Amino acid sequence: MKRGIRLASILLVFICLSLALLTAWQVWFSRERALQELNVANLNLAQALDNYTEGVIRQSELVLIDLAERMQYSGLAVHEQERLQALLQQQSEVLGLANAIVIYDEQGNRLLASTLPPGHNLNAADRAFFIHHRNDPSTGTFIGPTIKSRITGDWVFTVSRRLNDGEGRFAGVVAVTLGVEHFLSFFGSLDLGKHGSMSLSTGDAKLLFRQPFREQDVGLDWSDSPILQQLREHREGTSVQTSRIDGVERVYAFRRNDRLPLITIVALGRDDALAAWRRNAELFTALIMLLLAAVSIIGQYLIVDIRRRSRAEAQLLNAREELLDANARLEVLASQDGLTDLANRRSFDQTLEMEIRRAQRRGSSLSLLLFDIDMFKRYNDHYGHVAGDDCLRAVAEVLKQCVRRPGDLAARYGGEELAVILPNTTLEGAEAVAKSFMQSLEQRDLEHQASPFTRITVSAGVANLTADQRDSMRQALALIEAADQALYRAKNNGRNRLESTGVHA
Numbered sequence: 001m002k003r004g005i006r007l008a009s010i011l012l013v014f015i016c017l018s019l020a021l022l023t024a025w026q027v028w029f030s031r032e033r034a035l036q037e038l039n040v041a042n043l044n045l046a047q048a049l050d051n052y053t054e055g056v057i058r059q060s061e062l063v064l065i066d067l068a069e070r071m072q073y074s075g076l077a078v079h080e081q082e083r084l085q086a087l088l089q090q091q092s093e094v095l096g097l098a099n100a101i102v103i104y105d106e107q108g109n110r111l112l113a114s115t116l117p118p119g120h121n122l123n124a125a126d127r128a129f130f131i132h133h134r135n136d137p138s139t140g141t142f143i144g145p146t147i148k149s150r151i152t153g154d155w156v157f158t159v160s161r162r163l164n165d166g167e168g169r170f171a172g173v174v175a176v177t178l179g180v181e182h183f184l185s186f187f188g189s190l191d192l193g194k195h196g197s198m199s200l201s202t203g204d205a206k207l208l209f210r211q212p213f214r215e216q217d218v219g220l221d222w223s224d225s226p227i228l229q230q231l232r233e234h235r236e237g238t239s240v241q242t243s244r245i246d247g248v249e250r251v252y253a254f255r256r257n258d259r260l261p262l263i264t265i266v267a268l269g270r271d272d273a274l275a276a277w278r279r280n281a282e283l284f285t286a287l288i289m290l291l292l293a294a295v296s297i298i299g300q301y302l303i304v305d306i307r308r309r310s311r312a313e314a315q316l317l318n319a320r321e322e323l324l325d326a327n328a329r330l331e332v333l334a335s336q337d338g339l340t341d342l343a344n345r346r347s348f349d350q351t352l353e354m355e356i357r358r359a360q361r362r363g364s365s366l367s368l369l370l371f372d373i374d375m376f377k378r379y380n381d382h383y384g385h386v387a388g389d390d391c392l393r394a395v396a397e398v399l400k401q402c403v404r405r406p407g408d409l410a411a412r413y414g415g416e417e418l419a420v421i422l423p424n425t426t427l428e429g430a431e432a433v434a435k436s437f438m439q440s441l442e443q444r445d446l447e448h449q450a451s452p453f454t455r456i457t458v459s460a461g462v463a464n465l466t467a468d469q470r471d472s473m474r475q476a477l478a479l480i481e482a483a484d485q486a487l488y489r490a491k492n493n494g495r496n497r498l499e500s501t502g503v504h505a
Contacts, residue, residue, distance in 0.1 A: 008306055012299035016292055023288040027281045034277040035251065039238040042253030042266045046236070049187065050255050050264040053200060057159055057260060060176040061141045063101065064161040067174045068139070071103065071163050100151045103163075104130060105172040122150060124173070133162040133173045143261060146180060146208045146218045155180040155218065157208050180209045187211040195248045195269025203261025210245075217245060231256050231263065240270060339389055340396035340418075343411035348419055351409045352479070355423045356472040359465070367430030369420040370461040370483040371399070371437070374495040376416040378450035391446060391456060392416065398444055402437040418458075419483075427464035427500055434460045434498050453496055461487025462500035478503050 103112045108125025124130045129144035136142075144158035160175035187198045188211055199210040205223035222228065222244070230237040236255040243250055250267040257264070335347035343351070352368070359366045373379075373395060380388040396410075396418065403410045403420050413419040422430050438458060446456035463482035465475060486499040493499070 008303050015295055019292055031277055038273050046253045046255040046264050046266040050257055054257055054260055060159040064174050068161050100177045103174050106170055129158045129160040130173050134170055145206055149177055184211050184213050192268055193272035195272050197267045199265045201263045227254050337412040340392055340412050342396050343409055348411035352421055352476050353472055356475050364424045365426055365464055365466050367422040367425040367464045368479050368483045369434050370487045371418040371458045373416040374457045375451045379448055382450040394446055398440050399437055402440055430462045431500055434462050457496035459490040459495045460498040463503055465503040
């Protein structure tokens, strides 16, 4: 039963560990899947924002190309200024996101602007976009850093193009200033949670703007970030890292534009991103914990029940052993003489009949010894009945020492008479056993002053039977009768002697 309890305990621990491991694996797997789905969604959003920004800048670029061509071929004659001013106004309205469209001469002075009347002094010679075009002969579009507009006072970044004269010399710059506020409004309309952020940077990792917007973040150089390292090898990617701006751990998705030097980044706070997963994981874990508790309680009850059964079975086994012991004692009491510890008369009768049947089957001989303690009544009268009982026990002890074969049976036949059944024993062998007993008793020298021999002696009758197939009970009676007659002769012939006879039933 202890093995059953051990197996039940092992099974219970195995089930609990399996459920715990399965829960841990399921929680981890669902987390990885949630992060994977989040990365896909963020990459899609980053691509959408990238496409939107590219569209705005491409539209601005078309305006710049048109204005650059007009300036190159028409110049800025007086009769052209009003027409170009109207065109700037019109293009500014078409762009929508344009904060202003400005044309500068080679000294950086404003020539025309979509949002300012003519004559307003404005110089951009110190601006990064103007310096770039003055130093770089290329007429390609340049996206400048985020600055504060001197025209409107708003945060803007420029999309500009170099102007050349008829001989290819630097003649000025045409620029579209895109208001950061417009982008922030558009980006802010997308819900990225409490700690989410979106940003647009130049190709060399200079921050143009970030949502949520902070002035101190403008122009931030993050070129040493692992994100840029990944973008050098791949066009887009994802990562989880802590922001250097506000210290919040976020899940980032980033994308480098294929045609423009722009990097778009979408980031969700890690805690916000995993909030739904965490709620589901906590619910799932709570359910599993309840299941584990139920399994543990049921398993505990099972083990307690097994232990209770084990104790009950142990008690039953003990009771069975005690019953068997009691039955064995009863069987001994039923077959043993209480005074001499020899077999009693009942056991003698059963054994004799059984041995006669065995002798019949085997065709073997069977011998019977009958002993009578000489003058035992006188012993009792002289020494008392208590001493008589002691005398019987002493004689029985001597007899047991002389009858040692497993199949032999020594019994108290009645009163002071003793008997011995000797299976598979000839008459001569039986006589030898009887003589051995009488000699041992003589050596014991038990005192009997009321006897002419002055010691305890016995008379012996020995009978031998060669059994046939007739009634075993009749043959038993015949064997006993023959042994009894031999004993009678021994007593009549002076006692302390042996007489024998064969039986032919």
